[in-house]
Every structure is written in C-alpha cells, then in structure tokens.
Amino acid sequence: MSDLRLPTGPVDLTRHATDATPGFTAGKSEGKQALADLGEELSDLQERLFAEGRSGFSRSVLLVLQGMDTSGKGGVLRHTVGLIDPQGVRITSFKAPTDEERRHHFLWRIRRAVPEPGYVGVFDRSHYEDVLVARVHSLVEPRTVESRYGQINEFEAELVESGTVVLKCMLHISPDTQKERLAERLANPAKHWKYNPGDLDERALWPTYREAYEIALERTNTEVAPWYVVPSDRKWYRNLAVGRLLLDTLRYLNPQWPAADFDVAAEQRRLAEEEPVR
C-alpha cells in the first residue's frame, strides 16, 4: 500500500481523492472478503510479535488513527483491528484532555499510552489533536502550537529508535460524505448518541481544519514516521487499506518465534518423570 504514502513537501488535501481505491481494482464485496482474508496472516504475525515481546525483545507497533468526525476511526477499530487477537492489542481513545492532563505537557498522556513490547497499540485520535483542534480553536498560543510539530517529531523518533514502528493513517473523507454520515446519525435513534450539536459547528470550520491537517501532515511527515492518507469515503476500502498497511508493517518487522532459553529435552523428561500430581 505504498501508494498511500504521503509524498514529502507541501500538502494540498483537495488534491487527494477521498473516494478512490488505490491498489484495489475490484468492488465492495471483494474488498470485504480481501479484508477477512488478511486475518490469518495478521494474527500469525501479531502472535509472533507478542511472543517476542514476552521474550525480551522490545519491538511493537503503534497505529495512529486521525481524521475528521465520521471519518471512520471506530469502523477501523471494529473491522480491522478486530481481526487481531485482542490479547495483543491496546487501544487508547483520546478525548478532550481532563483537568489533570491539561496540567501536564501535551505528550504526557500520550507517553503513558505507548505500546509495551510485543503489542499493537492503537491511538483513536492522538497527540495530533494538540496541533489540530488546538490550532483551529486557538486553545494555546500560536507559538506553542508552532513548537509542537518539532516536539512530536522528536517524540516519534524516540519511539522508533526504541523499537516501535509508528504507522500514521489520516482517514480522508469529503465534506459531502461527512454530511451524509451526520444525516444518517440523525435519522437513526441507535446512532443519536454519536451526535452532538457541536458537530455542526465544527463542520462549519472544515476549511480551517483542512489547513491545520495540511500543516500538521507536512511538518510531521518524517522519514522515520511517515503519514499515509487513506481515501475513506468508501468504508470497505478504508478498512481494507488500513488492514494492508498493518500487514505490511508486521511483514516488515518479520517477527520470529523466540528460541527456547531452556533445555527442551530436559524439560520433557522432567514432565514425564514427575511425581504424580493430584
């Protein structure tokens, strides 16, 4: 899925299609099947990574999901991340910071949530909110926002250096798609809980959010932790694309079953010759 990798340089999101399906030529039902077909290899690789983590290796994966409201972060969690054994997954959903979190540096709560060795960590929203909503609503001084891009790059570089692959996905939808999805939420009583009137106020700021995303993407699209822009108007493609990116990441890590650090034959003898246990 390297065609989703954001090229370095200035970013113009209006030039990135939201309804394309790069890397996949068939349609929806084939796309859903293709996602299901990833499950086995994803699970196998994830379990090997987990095994390494229990055996002293320090590698892990951090999947960062960002996108406008209704872009489908929850859908990716359910359909893509849900393919992996939950034992090896740690999801953190970042909401508006609590009072305690606000008293700390913006990366404080983020650092506490980075995946332990062997885990696939998933951030549902992330430290990027601190240069997105914070910028759009002037929650902090402009120079503070300004300083955060570099701090994010340093933080992610540290993560990578310590063995965590950082996979950053921006779920990219059109304003029309958001409108449809908000209308669906309003039309369905089982989805009212996902809606609040503030969503429309935020939506009215779409161009300002787009600009904030463009700046953030450009300035944090580093070699060690690049961005992927995932066309997300089609839910099935979005889920499949993130699944493939996750699979590419795990294949790249190529985790191996750790060798026994004990004498296997000796343990087999001990077990065979033990005193009866009742």
Place this chain on the structure above:
Amino acid sequence: MSDLRLPTGPVDLTRHATDATPGFTAGKSEGKQALADLGEELSDLQERLFAEGRSGFSRSVLLVLQGMDTSGKGGVLRHTVGLIDPQGVRITSFKAPTDEERRHHFLWRIRRAVPEPGYVGVFDRSHYEDVLVARVHSLVEPRTVESRYGQINEFEAELVESGTVVLKCMLHISPDTQKERLAERLANPAKHWKYNPGDLDERALWPTYREAYEIALERTNTEVAPWYVVPSDRKWYRNLAVGRLLLDTLRYLNPQWPAADFDVAAEQRRLAEEEPVR
C-alpha cells in the same frame, strides 16, 4: 449458565468436574458454532452499553479470569472476548508486580485498571493473585493474606455499587489436562515462548494452589460478586461458557440506546440548510 455459579459455603474443587459441559448437550463443533452465534447479540448489547457510557451512565462490566497455568485465559480472550468490538473492551494482564506496584497497596494497580463507564473490562489474572501466589509462596505475612479477603470483598462491593457488574470466572482444569498442555507447549517450537521451567515447579505445588483457590473462592463468593467455576478441560466449552456468562450479564444490564439530548428535527434542519462546506 446459572449452573456454574459456585454455591456458598466451603469449597472442595475436587468435587467440581473439569471435563463436564453443564448447560450444553451437543459436542465440539456445535459448541464452536454456538459461540459464534452469540457474537451478534453480544456486539449489539455491548454497543448499547458503550453508548450509555458516552451519555452519562456509569455502568460497566468487569470480567475477571483466574485459573492455573494453561487453564485457557488467553484462549478466552482470543475466542470469546474477541467477539466483541475491541473499541469497547479494555484488557489488563496482571503479571508479577513491578517494583513500583510493590511499593503500593495490592489493590493500587487494580483500581487503576477498572473499566470506565460503558466498557467491558477484562482482567487476565487479577487481585486474586495476591491471595493465591502470595499465599502459596508466603510472599507476605499470613495475617496480611488473611486481611486481603475482606479488602477484596469491600473493593468489589464498591465497584458494584458504582455500577460495575463483576463477573468472576475460575477456569477449572485437571492436573492431567495441564500436563498434556505443557507437553504440547514443549513439543511445539511456536509455543516454547509460553513455557518456562518454573512452570513445573509451580505445578508440583498443585495441591497447595488448590487449597489457596478453595479458601479464596469460599471467602470472596459474595452475593454481589459471586464466583463461577467453569469446567475448562474442553477448550470449546470453556469459551462458550464464558461467552454465555458474558451474554447473561449484558442481558441483565439490558442497556438501551440513550435518547437524544438535543432537538433531532432542529439539527436535521440545520444540516439541510447549512452554508455549503468545501
């Protein structure tokens, strides 16, 4: 699955079958299908609970998994908990306490991991280790162990009072089953990471662990947070039984889609009449 509920009074685990399938008369393939069939209702109820949590309700579920090594806590996580949208699940695996954790009260790390409103929290091992391994290996003074049963009961009663249903499952296997599973781990290089020679030393203490379990089960089998003893020699039954207990729990909670706290028609008009967003 009320037949798995541990009766109050003294506990003799040797009188609880490990290979029975109470409440299910068919065999393995039907059992696996029956578990898969729970998925839809489990998911629906879990999403309603999650919706409630986002709407100011404080209810949640805490599934506590305890059992001897190889009893299948990991299998339940993968096959049963894996049926639920991972977005609404928070798993905590408790290992030997860290130095920091050891400096605190034994419930300190536990309290930090209780599920937030709307979530299904799962403890893979739990505060019960502090009256099991702690007792078997005399890690603390006998009077300290003694005081912990009451502290656990108070803690769980608090949880229940604040809206968390505490579902405690002891995965019950026979020593012969453990022997088979340890032999399988030793025979399969992809499972060597799950084994360490200390496992056999612990196994030799089986009767002491059983006694520690019997005391813990008896003394913490409260009305508000009772124990379920799940026969776990058959993996498919164990997974199904925990799935049914979880479903029973969610049905009992009977969560409902929260009513909109905004004027739906007014929001629909606002959305229809908005300035074009580009």
